[in-house]
Amino acid sequence: MCWLLGASLAFLMTAGAFLVLANLGTAPSASVPIPRSAATEQGPQGPKLVLDFSEERLEKLERRKDQTLTLYLANRGDKGLESVELELTVSSEDTASPSVRRYRETVLELAPDQVEPVSMTIDLSPAPPVESLAVLGQETGGDREILEARAHAPGEPVVVETAVLAP
C-alpha cells in the first residue's frame, strides 16, 4: 500500500503546485481598480468638433434646385480648430440611381465654444427615373432624399450627420 500512498501524495503535491501557479497568473481583479481616463476626470481636453443640421430649416427645403441649406459647425473643446472641411453629399435612397451631388466648404478657424453656420446652395431636384424599376412597374418617384454631411479637421476624427427627407 505504500506505493498507493506515495502516488496519492505525489498527485496532491502536483495538483497543489498547479493551483499555486494558476493563482499566480491571475491577480484578484477587485484589488486593482480600472484606472479612469484622464479626460473623464479633467473634463474636455483639446478641440471637439460638433456638426448639426437645423431640422427647422430642413423642413423648409423643397425638391428643386437652388435650395439653401444651413449646417452648424461647433467647437465644444478648449482648443481652436483650423481648416475644418465640410462635405455634403445629396443622394436618393435608390442605390441604382447614379445621381449623387457633392458640395464642399472650408471653415478656416473655429475657436473654442464658437458655433459657425455654414450655408450651401444645393440642388434637390428629383433624379431621373431608373429604367429598370420602371420596367418592373415599381414607383420611381417618392424616394427619400439623403443629405449626408461629414466634417473633418486635421488631427480630429470625422464627424458625420445624416438627414433623411421624406418625399
Place this chain on the structure above:
Amino acid sequence: MRSRTEKPKLRLTVSFLVTLLSVLGTTGCGMLYGAEPVEEGPIEPAEPAEASTDVDLGPGIRPLSLGPGDKSSPRISPLGERVAFVLDGYVVEKSLYAQDLKRRTAERFSATNVEWLSAENLAVLGSGSRSDSSARDAEPGSLFVSRPNDPLEAALAEGVQATGVQASGGAMVAAVETRGTEDPAVALVRIRAGGNLARSFPVALQGRVSGLSLSPDGREAAMAVRIESGEDAGRVEIVTYRFSEGEPQRVALLDEGLEVMGAPQQTPRGIYLVAGEEEDEEADYTLYQVSEGSEGYEPVRGIGEDFVPASIAASPAGDSLAVLGRRSSRSPTDLYVLNLASDALDAVTANENMEIKTKPGDLAWSPDGSYVVIVARGVLSGPKVYGSPAEEISSAFYNVYRVPVGTAASTGGRPG
C-alpha cells in the same frame, strides 16, 4: 494473521484517499470549475450599429441589412448563414449580421425574385440586364442561375409564371409556359441545387399559374390558376399536383371576382390562401382554408372576423403560418404566427411606427423555422437627422428584419 494486519492499513489507505479526493473536490477542482455556470451555445455576433435602438417593431428584432435602397424578396440560405435579397432591381447576398454585401447580378437587372438553390447558388427571376451581355434581351419572367464567382449565364428558362421552393431548402419548382401549342400549357420544372433542370412535368391546366408553393416534403405543388377558357374563364382554381402521380387535381374553385394574393400554402392541415375581391382597392382580403379531403374553402375563424391578412407563408414543418396583416382595418400591419393545430394567432411584432411590405415575396421563413424575415422602414412625417452615415442606418430605408418566432423546437427544418 496476515489479513488482520492488512485490514487497518487498507482502512487507513481508503480513508486517506477519500480525504484526498474531498480536499481536491473542495479546493483544486472547486477552483477550476467553481466559476458561474456558462450556458453553452453559439456566440451571437455583435449587434450592428444602431440596430437595437432604432427599430420600432418590438424587442428582439434585428435588422439584417442597413443603409439606403429598396429591398425585397429576402431569403435565408439553406444553412442559415447568409441572406439574399433584391436591392433596387439587382440581387445581392451577405452574411446575416456583417455588412459584407456581395452583388450577384448586374445593377440594372430588373430582378423581381430570388431563391437559394444551394448554400451558394441562387435562382433569380427577372428580365435580365441591358448591361449584362449574357442576359441581354431576356423576357420578363426569365429564370437565371447565379453561381458565385461565375458570370451570369443565359436564362435557364423563359416564360416562367411562378416559382416555389421547399421552405426548409432543397427543392425548387418553376411553372413554365410551354411553347408550340395552341392551348395554354404549363410544365412544372424541377431545378437541381447545381442550377440544372432536373425534370419537366407537363401539366394540363386551363390557364395561367399566378402562385405556386411546395408542400413541406417537396412532393406536391399547390397552384392558383386563373382559368382562361371554358365556362369558368376568369375564375381562379386551386390545383394540387403530386409529382409521383402526374395528374393535377382541382381542390377548390373560387367564387367569381375573387383573386388570390401570392401562392396558396400547402400544409398537413390543408391549403391556406389569401383572397379578396379583385379590382377593388378598398376591399379587404380574407384568409381561407381548403381542408384536406374537402372540395370547398372557408374562412379561417381562429384569426378573428376583423383580421385583415395581406400575405402568408407556411413554416418549413408546415405546422404554422406566418401572416402579415392587421387585427382590424384601423390597426397597424404586424407579423403574426398562426398555430395550425390550435388556431392560436400570436403577434410576433409590435409595430409602432414602421411600414411593413406586404407583398407575398417579402415574407419568408428561415430554413430551421426559428425566425421570419420581413422588409420594413420607418414612417417619416418630416425630416429626420441621424448621427451616423447613411449606410449604417436601418429604419430610414426599407431593410430586412429578422423576427424570432420561437417555434424552432417544433419544426423539422435544418439547423440554422
